[in-house]
Amino acid sequence: MIVGERKPLAEIAAMLKPFGKVCVLGCGTCVTVCLSGGEKEAAETAAALSLLWQKEGKKGEVKTGTMLRQCEYEYIDDYAARLEEYDAVLSLACGVGVQAMTTRLPEKIILPGLNTKFMGYPIEQGVWKENCLGCGNCVLDLTVGICPITRCSKSMLNGPCGGSQDGKCEVSKDVDCAWHLIYERLLKMDMLECMEAVQPPKDWSSSHHGGVRTMVREDVRLESGQ
Ligand code: SF4
Numbered sequence: 001m002i003v004g005e006r007k008p009l010a011e012i013a014a015m016l017k018p019f020g021k022v023c024v025l026g027c028g029t030c031v032t033v034c035l036s037g038g039e040k041e042a043a044e045t046a047a048a049l050s051l052l053w054q055k056e057g058k059k060g061e062v063k064t065g066t067m068l069r070q071c072e073y074e075y076i077d078d079y080a081a082r083l084e085e086y087d088a089v090l091s092l093a094c095g096v097g098v099q100a101m102t103t104r105l106p107e108k109i110i111l112p113g114l115n116t117k118f119m120g121y122p123i124e125q126g127v128w129k130e131n132c133l134g135c136g137n138c139v140l141d142l143t144v145g146i147c148p149i150t151r152c153s154k155s156m157l158n159g160p161c162g163g164s165q166d167g168k169c170e171v172s173k174d175v176d177c178a179w180h181l182i183y184e185r186l187l188k189m190d191m192l193e194c195m196e197a198v199q200p201p202k203d204w205s206s207s208h209h210g211g212v213r214t215m216v217r218e219d220v221r222l223e224s225g226q
């Protein structure tokens with residue numbers, strides 16, 4: 001899932017300063033699951049903002065709503081009429097949702113209420129870990145399901161580096177060395193010989209390093225008539 005964290009209220013208030021009638025819009029998917037931008041958080045943010053405006057003597061109105069997915073045009077189209085009355089929308093979706101909304105509703109001001117962090121999953125209640133950078137050419141088959149692109153601080157395909165100490169990465173004692181984890185898992189699975197395979201340099205053109213990416217699936221495009 002996409003993991004994000006709501007921006008501090010003061011930052012949101014500063015962003016919304018020029019606007020009088022605002023909708024705080026939650027998103028019903030990833031950011032709901034990561035407890036940062038769903039219906040509940042949208043209602044809490046709207047209530048906190050209203051209170052702040054009241055204290056500051058600012059005239060205005062803050063309402064709230066939730067769209068199932070702000071990153072898909074069909075949901076945006078279904079919801080658009082409900083946003084007409086607002087001067088601005090504070091989106092609690094990830095950056096993808098904010099941009100999809102801006103593209104589909106170019107006449108509206110859509111502002112980011114969330115800091116989008118990464119793709120990852122919760123390892124315990126309240127703790128999320130990054131584990132995929134969307135490199136476009138997955139190597140998890142070579143590394144027994146542990147991503148060296150994301151979880152090794154140097155994105156090394158042949159590790160560990162000389163900085164690995166007691167299972168920890170040299171960048172911090174709180175960060176596991178991904179290559180140590182890979183080694184331990186290979187050992188456990190009696191596959192240690194895989195560590196000896198030298199991987200060629202990765203072709204980074206399939207990742208963000210190759211520039212902005214677009215994925216086209218002709219087999220599912222409506223234009224293909226299939
Ligand atoms: S190898 Fe690439 S696609 Fe696979 S988990 Fe890592 S970053 Fe994601």
Ligand code: SF4
Nearest residue numbers: 152161164169177178
């Ligand atoms: S210590 Fe491990 S995780 Fe850190 S950069 Fe080196 S190989 Fe990667």
